[in-house]
Amino acid sequence: MELTVRQMDAEEFQRQRQEVLGQWETGKDVNFEEAVAYHKGLPKSKIFAEKLAEGKEKGITFAQPRAGVALITEHIELLRCLQDEGGADFLPTTIDSYTRQNRYTEAQSGIEESRTIGRSMLNGFPAVNHGVAACRQVAESVQVPVQVRHGTPDARLLAEITIAGGFTDFEGGGISYNIPYSKDVSIESTIKYWQYVDRLIGLYEEQGVKINREPFGPLTGTLVPPAISHAVAVIEGILAVAQGVRSLTLGYGQCGNLIQDVAALHTLPVLAEEYMEKLGYPKAMITTVFHQWMGGFPQDEAKAFGVISWGAATAALGKATKVIVKTPHEALGIPTKEANAAGIRATKQVLSMLKDQTLPMTEELALEEQMILAETRTILDRVLSLGEGDIAVGTVRAFQAGVIDVPFAPSRFNAGKILPARDTTGAVRMLDFGNLPFDETIKDFHRERIAQRGRDEGRDPSFQMVIDDIYAIGKGMLVGRPR
């Protein structure tokens, strides 16, 4: 199958489907028509797209945690705690890392060992191994919509099982779940895998079943300049819409500077709608998700609450539709359910207090928005021209050429040439542009901001600044100042 943005052949889809459903024994329980009927029986309150649409209209910011453990009963107990004790508006089912790499045999060992030992040996819920019925059991055990969150380059079987299993939202994308999550998988192959997922959802949509899709915004979660994650989010949005997806939540990970973060939240749906219209796609429902600080966290719980609350405040002031919540145990690995619920409560408190407030437009905010728009358009236009109008083809070529380049990504298909660093106000700028197709106006803006920091700190900009920035938050700082 040749790479193209166009909708998958019905025949090709069915051919792959046979193969995908045969990858693990639970695949045989997927029955599309029966699943459509099941979804049609769900109340609106359990459907992600419906609740997101309501929030978007009312200007509400919803809170959603991350969570997943190996065994069904414990996973349900965990989700109920987050719903009842935390007040989560949306629930997740985070998938374990073996399943993310399609290692179902190892996931099975993890399940069995967890049963024996009495605690979860997996860092998430192995939904493929558990199968359709177990997924429905999970979704039926709670009162709010449930989303699959993972990091799986080839999530075709996972999508088949979890969507048939009653989940109404699926995170990920061919770029965002490849570049930060794998080493040796080509972008061409993951775009194809995700076209399958998007086409599957398109088929559900054609039957009147709403399934929301959420490209993973934060990418590597570490000093990613907004224009880069925005370009990826818009591309994944277009790839999804081309396959029939109608409801999209585009994501962005907190950088930490209020003005830059609000500017990023404002511009993300603007860019997506602009390019979808330009390329002639039907209008999709677009909402936004803001990820609280994805970098290192302070180990102290009180300090972690400070970081969490500041993320919540930014989400509220920027009017994100949804915020993904961190926990006071973040620095220590996977949190207890109580800590997870506490993170949601702190977040919701701030969201409630700020729900009637916005950050008003200022010169600085307008400039920041203008820069993000200009930078993202420059990247996207180059992607389209590299692909001779086909954004799927253009994406592969853009990564080859370093026209899109994600900092700190493990993938060998990512150029890895750009170097981001904070400016003196904590906004993420570029220290090295690699092969990003920016003009001199944009480059001068970044250079000037980084140079200002250098002057403030009395040192020349270098990789040491980047290292200092990465360690800074664990020490309570945003900008890694020299010691």
Added chain:
Amino acid sequence: MELTVRQMDAEEFQRQRQEVLGQWETGKDVNFEEAVAYHKGLPKSKIFAEKLAEGKEKGITFAQPRAGVALITEHIELLRCLQDEGGADFLPTTIDSYTRQNRYTEAQSGIEESRTIGRSMLNGFPAVNHGVAACRQVAESVQVPVQVRHGTPDARLLAEITIAGGFTDFEGGGISYNIPYSKDVSIESTIKYWQYVDRLIGLYEEQGVKINREPFGPLTGTLVPPAISHAVAVIEGILAVAQGVRSLTLGYGQCGNLIQDVAALHTLPVLAEEYMEKLGYPKAMITTVFHQWMGGFPQDEAKAFGVISWGAATAALGKATKVIVKTPHEALGIPTKEANAAGIRATKQVLSMLKDQTLPMTEELALEEQMILAETRTILDRVLSLGEGDIAVGTVRAFQAGVIDVPFAPSRFNAGKILPARDTTGAVRMLDFGNLPFDETIKDFHRERIAQRGRDEGRDPSFQMVIDDIYAIGKGMLVGRPR
């Protein structure tokens, strides 16, 4: 002694001093000359005014908790915990409520019962009963400057003992420690009591000893419109400077709306400097203190961390010199020292993350500043005209006339006619102006904002809105919407 803003007679001061030092047996240990020598031996790092000046210059926001228990050893242990585990930049010694009412006999019973029972039966440190040497023991046990925080209408003896005792900052004022803290004490008498305190500090200043003074900004801490607390802060600042005080920290309690709070922080020193210059006083060093949310708190600790962190964020974005920190136990009464330290850590985390960020000027912020300036000037000008140029005399008459009127105050010397309520963005406005001397432009501004809320909520503005606002924060909201 007739009430006037002018500096106290040396003779009158000495006459009172005899009386004051005789009010409790520990008064006899106060020796002014010896105390001056003691203060001159203190390192700069232990002197409030020095560290505040440094923070003001560098644009740092410092964090200070509230804390005090009955017995000396436990009090020292508490302060050390807040310094070492919390990272407090400044330390407090909060005085118990019996001492605040000059009931030293009852405070003594509290001390003795606390010794017997093994836990503090007092809600603060009874500094008068403990005396000068004990105060020095406290101040010498920690590495940062220590301030006396209380709520004492007649704090003359407390000031004599604690300042001789090595504390370098004294909170309160003739209005701010009367109106919210007593029922039957006239403003005239408390202004005189506090002129004594200010003159005492003036005498220290004349000897080269820096003692900072901090009028209590938040007043009743509940829906106080910024113009009212600003008017009181400026008056108390002028009364203090007139007696020789040279270093002042003016306070403001968080209302909850970011724009209004930042506007309040920006305008407070502007107004103080303007009126001091206008009245011909020498320039004092003026810094600001922002009080985290003084109203009801959620009982849940995670939610309390959210409220605390939002207060810290506002302080940082408004560039207050100091922030007074709440604790996750706030709703439950007096906190454990661990909870107190946790509140400081959450606060400092947010302060650090935001230290290089400010809220940029916007149209809304400029309007809010302009309104606060206009309202405060209107009140202050009327106070001066009522006093025929004498701000002390004018203050007494202004309270009589309701030209200054503090909402929810227990004092019968306060008119209690104004009624504040939040507008639809959470900013505090006036529902009833009482006898405030505002012109129609100002009144229309408030009316329009309150009417907007009424329209949003589909109800007529009334006292029920006020009640809803007071209970709102405990339910996670800023604006008390109808159920």
Added chain:
Amino acid sequence: MKQKTLVLGVIGSDVHAVGNRILDYAFTHAGFKVINIGVLATQEEFINAAIETNADVLLVSSLYGHGEMDCRGLREKCQEKGIGDILMYVGGNLVVGKQDFESVKERFLAMGFNRVYPPGTMPEVPIKDLREDLGMSEE
């Protein structure tokens, strides 16, 4: 049915006035006659007000942690003054520090209070209890 009379006040050296205003409004609104003696109220002021107005209930607030010391002996003083059977409610932040509310409640019940409320109680709760304890029918 005769309107019931409550004496409302904040006991001891406590100056917390906001809740006092709210309670005044809420109880008045609920149909009670409220004699509000305000903040900084002594035991004597409570008792004198109750005698003067022939009140049915003392509603004692304490928000500053000294409640335990301030409330001791109030029941005995009521008995001395001949109003030993008056209903006594107390609520607020009654003790210094975070203590288990059940043990706090027991201590105050032992002092002769009829009802004890933890911090954060909404006025609806004592209003409902008053109607029950005073044998009033629900409106």
Added chain:
Amino acid sequence: MKQKTLVLGVIGSDVHAVGNRILDYAFTHAGFKVINIGVLATQEEFINAAIETNADVLLVSSLYGHGEMDCRGLREKCQEKGIGDILMYVGGNLVVGKQDFESVKERFLAMGFNRVYPPGTMPEVPIKDLREDLGMSEE
């Protein structure tokens, strides 16, 4: 003195790349020769890289909680391949959930690791330990 060689990698199905980049930079900067096999590294890749480069140390990172399962048997496989005495360091978020670090450390020491580091360890710590364990003089 001969430059010491380290094999650096993130074991198992773990894709955390940021710390890997930082460690690469920090160890290189500290004078070591770093063979970085990156994320998603198998036990075999660690061992093969060590044999090929005659490495002195395996530096194993695990940030995702599956470290206990992924690291089991690594010492035994090293012994089979004839590099049984190689130094083995491990660090990161090694287990699922909040567990007492001392008990985690014991489990990994029992698996044959020479040093075990908790989350949030700065690179300076293993660098100092390496110098000590490899008998290098302080610069």
